[in-house]
Amino acid sequence: MSSKPDASTKILGFKYQEMVALKECFEAKDGTKIYLECLGDVSDRKTSTEVKHSIKDDKKLIDTHIDFWKTLSNIITEYDTFRFYDKFILHTTAEIKAGSIFEKWKELNKTDKKKNILAITSNDTIKSYYNNVKAFDKKELENLLEKFEIKDNQESAKEYYKKILLNHPAIKNIIREPNREQFLCSLLGYISRELIVSETFVWEIDIDSFRNNFQSYVNQYQIEDLNFPISNATADLSSKENFHFVNILEHIQYERKIGTSMNNYLKASESQIKMIKARASLCENLDNYDEDIKDDVLELKVSHLDQLTDKCNTKEKSRRFFDDSISQISSKTTIEGVRNIRSYYPKGRLLHNIEIKAIDINLKLEDESK
Template identity: 75%
Template sequence: MSSKSDASTKILGFKYQEMVALKECFEAKDGTKIYLECLGDVSDGKISTEVKHSIQDDKKLIDTHIDFWKTLYNIIEEYDTFRFYDKFILHTTAEIKKGSIFEHWETLDKYAKKKKVISIASNKTIKKYSNKVKKFDSNGLEDILDKFKIKDNQKSAKEYYIDVLVNHIAIISIIQEPYRKPFLCSLLGYISVSLIESEGYKWEIDIESFRENFRSFAKQYEIQDLKFPISSVTADKTSKGNFHFVKALEDIGYELKIGLSMNNYLKASDSQFKIIKARNSLSENLENYDEDIKDIVLELKISHIDQLTSKSDINEKSRRFFDDGIEQVSSKTKIEGITNTRAYYPKGRLLHNIEVKNININLDTKNESN
């Protein structure tokens, strides 16, 4: 390999580290800071990750691999700080070699890990690091190894860029496919600039600031709201025996509403299927919408039950409750991420709630569930 190629692979390793840090930024908790080249390659103050990248597809993590021993050495060097960490991770594109001390690493306790580590004969490559490890306090070494995780066979830079970052839910949920790479480049640029603009060259990413910039960059590329897909499905009355909501309407003597209700239910179900097929990221919004419909109708039900008297015709009052429920939800056509929702959708989702027994339209409190 030429010196220029060798330099390029080293630079790629640094870029890979930035990509791993970006993923951590996507998934970080509120109030977190992500540090690069400080207390590990990537750290959030509780977890320290050493990131090792190789362009070799068949790279193996062997007993005397410098990446492991140098990582352990660095933790020991800063143990007074690292002792309060919850986890140490070696993130490597190398694959654990069968028969090495790292095979089945996750199943070993700290004592077995220490025994294996201490048993490895040193060589010229790891001598400096292994000597430090073997001389370190036994209890301290056990504490470190107890928290030491190995994520081997991780995706290489090109794969990581596409599979992990470009296709991350934080990206695909709001950015149209043609613009995901340009958007991601903006975020990676933000990671780099954070070092350039840092105080005292301490490379840290404040998550609140990151999210503000994320939103700012995203405005250029955001996915437009999905236009509500209209359904032309019609009900086959011969199948009405398959639906619980039909029986519920029959039980309160409201056969007149069965045909229209079946149309609303089936159209809404068909539209929902089309929405999810077009944009799966809206699934949670649709679930939240169904929950809102349920809450509206259950609150309405309480007021209808409150108006019952000993002389009330329960079936007649239940029919009025059903009508009021349909009327009240029919205007609830605003769904986050969707435009031009048709009135049949909220009506159909009310019927869905009846179908899955989240709502009982019979006001007879003796048979009350919801």
């Protein structure tokens, strides 16, 4: 009976490795491959990651911790293969012990790292690994240690599954919450399958193939685009003094645009709030949309500024700039994940940019940016 928990924890360690590999697949560049149990626990032939999992919450990475010494020794043993790697990572759920040689590892230079690890007192557990490291060329050891990162205190398997994978943007932004766990399990099954069907017994994940399969899984759970939530908000002109964009319109003597502008601004703001409440994953898309409007209008502004002269009526030119800006962005009724966007939304988000002072529609000869 006592051996079963030990076997289970070892299997859990392998499953944890698969989960780390899956996250790498989410973030890998097109055309690459992710290897498991080859060139390190997880590798893309540029970065090699050793994945160490412990079920103990208080596990500490001490000077003579076998996970570090075995990892370093293995790299040295296969150094001809690893020589041109950019990075080596020890990904561990253990926490670096205060006062150990690993404390402030990121801040140490390669020479100090070498001195610290060679100065420790070896023991029977790490003796063979330590001797292998000590016998290695010291200059090459420094170069290796310069590339060696320690990611300590990483989430345990259960937390990694819940916090990192289920909440990864690759899943969270496209799969409804009730379906995310089932979708994730499909992807983890795909990772295991690639070893089972391998004719060479090399466990590799071709990222292009992974993305094709990912999309086929997504199609089963795809979230339909959100139908744009219409707002019927209307402006209370008695509160117009509270709005910066109203003050600007008054300054350029465009009072007749104030009522319509306030309506567009309030409707767009209410619709945005409704979209975020309905689907929080749209936040980034909506922010990008506002940013695109700002960029378009600021680019248009440059051409209007070029036409200014000392004899210009800048208020009249500012009114034309405002009209041209409204005209240019009115057709921007496409947001990823949203359908049937109403024409008031881009106009209202332009006014939002003016309200937060990201855009100034009051043209001045000395104006060079906003």
